Amino acid sequence: MTRVLVIGGDAAGMSAAAALRRRLPDAYEVVVLERDAWTSYSACGIPYWVAGDVAEADDLVARSPEQHRKNGIDLRTGTAAVAIDLEAREVETDAGERLAFDVLIVATGAEPLRPDLPGIDGEGVLGVQSLGDGQAVIDALEQKPKNVVVVGSGYVGLEMAEAFVARGIGTTVVEKAPVPLSIIEPSLGEKVAEAMRGRGIELLTDAAVEGFELDDDGHVRGVVVDGETIPADLVVLGLGVRARSDLAAAAGLPTGVKGGIVTDARQRVAGADRVWAAGDCVETRDRTTDLPIHLPLGTHANKQGMVVADDVAATLLGEPNRLTFPGVVQTAITKFCALEISRTGLGEQQAKDAAFDPVVVSIQTSDRAGYMPEPGEMTVLLVADRQTRRLLGVQVVGSENAGLRVDAAATAITAGMTVDDVVMLDLAYAPPFASVWSPIQVAARAAVKALDS
């Protein structure tokens, strides 16, 4: 019997496994190893679980282990892979079993960055990457913490801080940069800082965490920031993640940016025979710069899982491959209270790093016609290339109806449109939704003006 072995039972692994199970005849076995108890869950939903908007972990599970098993997948939860033997074509589990495979799919996800600081392994210093991590935070809330410190102000940090404040817990966010949320330009980050402080969050910027003070039981009681101790019964690390690729690397598979496993556009691992990788554990590429990037997001993991399934099935069944993963344009969106924040494409520094000559403009506009009641404000920042006039990036911060405006920009960037092309796009207009020019086009017109002057 031909065995497809998948390591990792979240978005990428399970979307690949499920699609393969549907497409492959019964003579093919699909085995999935998942070290946790959950499958196919939304890690992005953890902050909303912590906030109380989502009742329990199971609500974040798109498809349970039972459902996957009912669909014919040999799913082994609570089972971790500890070694990959590419020569013998076997994977060793933490139960000591050696499982042979014909096809290997590595979907081991990402792990939160835990800098090597004194006390970081203390109790109550938690990451938020898996549902297990989320459960640990929920359990910690049972102890009625008075003070939470969130280290880092990426979108996970931001969302977690909002969740704690919603629960009435004193919340401090510590950020080493001058402004929060480094995925957007500092000028927009200022607006986020303002909103955080307005919501009662203690935001410390330009602040270096030096370590964690633990009590006699080894539980965190404070965070040392620039020599001063901030009281904390609970610490959440929101410092970003790296690919969880130690297992793959130990087997000799190539890794790149932030440990991401290197694959081609079919998600085949470079230099390995019948080994695919997908999701937060892989390196991908930016469609504009063609440079490698590590971009762990569920939306990419699902697409890559789909690509893997297509290519594995094509390989096993001798059919033509149909799908490739074309890369990303770094689109991201989040919400802090009523403030919507989104971005796509390149920021100014990223554009420079990729040898573009960026022109950056920033405009203020309204989310509806100026005469409509209760107009919402938004700021749109746009990055274009001076030489080619290509649209390189768009970032939006604003009220309701602001964030999703980047979708049109993401599509325009993917299509290689210039800012002149964007000005002439036929985007939706009616008084409740925009002034005569869509906010993205108001910014594009400002860019045209800047390029022509």
Added chain:
Amino acid sequence: MTRVLVIGGDAAGMSAAAALRRRLPDAYEVVVLERDAWTSYSACGIPYWVAGDVAEADDLVARSPEQHRKNGIDLRTGTAAVAIDLEAREVETDAGERLAFDVLIVATGAEPLRPDLPGIDGEGVLGVQSLGDGQAVIDALEQKPKNVVVVGSGYVGLEMAEAFVARGIGTTVVEKAPVPLSIIEPSLGEKVAEAMRGRGIELLTDAAVEGFELDDDGHVRGVVVDGETIPADLVVLGLGVRARSDLAAAAGLPTGVKGGIVTDARQRVAGADRVWAAGDCVETRDRTTDLPIHLPLGTHANKQGMVVADDVAATLLGEPNRLTFPGVVQTAITKFCALEISRTGLGEQQAKDAAFDPVVVSIQTSDRAGYMPEPGEMTVLLVADRQTRRLLGVQVVGSENAGLRVDAAATAITAGMTVDDVVMLDLAYAPPFASVWSPIQVAARAAVKALDS
């Protein structure tokens, strides 16, 4: 002195005039004739004025006659052009004046369709195209009408009906088709019908208006629909518009679809020397089919006005032309109460008429992750071409956060993307905004499945 003469002082005419005034030296004269008292106003805002959301007509005026005059434009309000003499290069006004021109810009807008029915010229049977029309409706409201009938259920009809209901007036909408809002597919129109009835509007479909009953003073008192009289103190016609191009046609300028003046991509009128036209009075083309279409919308009028200004200035100053108007993809958006309705590209019949072989899919999805509180529903209908797999059209009906989703689709259609391309787009994802797949992509995946089966 070289004179640029503009006929029409709304979006297209004034955006062209204003841009030309900024760009041309003082030796060039910019004269605008506007038959009404207002300039640069938002006709799209009239329903919100009638609803009481907007206090007065002046709020809908983006730039007043005084402001335009201060900027150096010779603006003559209350002055209508009555004849164009292309040979003498003169325009005659209703004051009997003959104005010479070097450059003529025709921006005469559109006029509501008024079918030749008994009683249609009665008092209280109103269109809604200009601010003057809007003022007439506002004045009619002073008479405290008990029953309003809206004839036609395009977006203007819909928005006006909502406005009347908001004022507590009994409102009937009469539509000759089986479902309202013909810009979307009937299956989506059903949802709009439901929402209208849910709001207390009497919606008559498959219903033919045969005429209007007038009282002894010549004021409307009823609408005859299929032999029965529906009481009405006020009737609003929402039957669409045609280009107001009689003046241009009488001068021998070519007209096409719905009377739209025929121009090239620089908005030069075909076959005429130094005559441009822009806005609701022109015919444009669909970017997908390359077929001519009349699509009167402020967003196109503004862009065309900009193109005219660029080309006129280039011509007069001997500089290279920079802008062309590339056409439209028929994007439209509206809102009925909480229901957002939008479309872009081609509908099924339009696709067939353009010799495509359309595959149509329709999906239901949520505006956020399924586990988030208060998810909003939306329906996305997608049209693709079987042979090329190109995305042809997208229509959305749903709650908050639904309507603007078409912007990404409009951009993808403009770029000529296939549904496979759309599936791989990097669109914004976070739990408050979408499930892992954006609604447009959920529909694109359904289309891929339909195309592959």
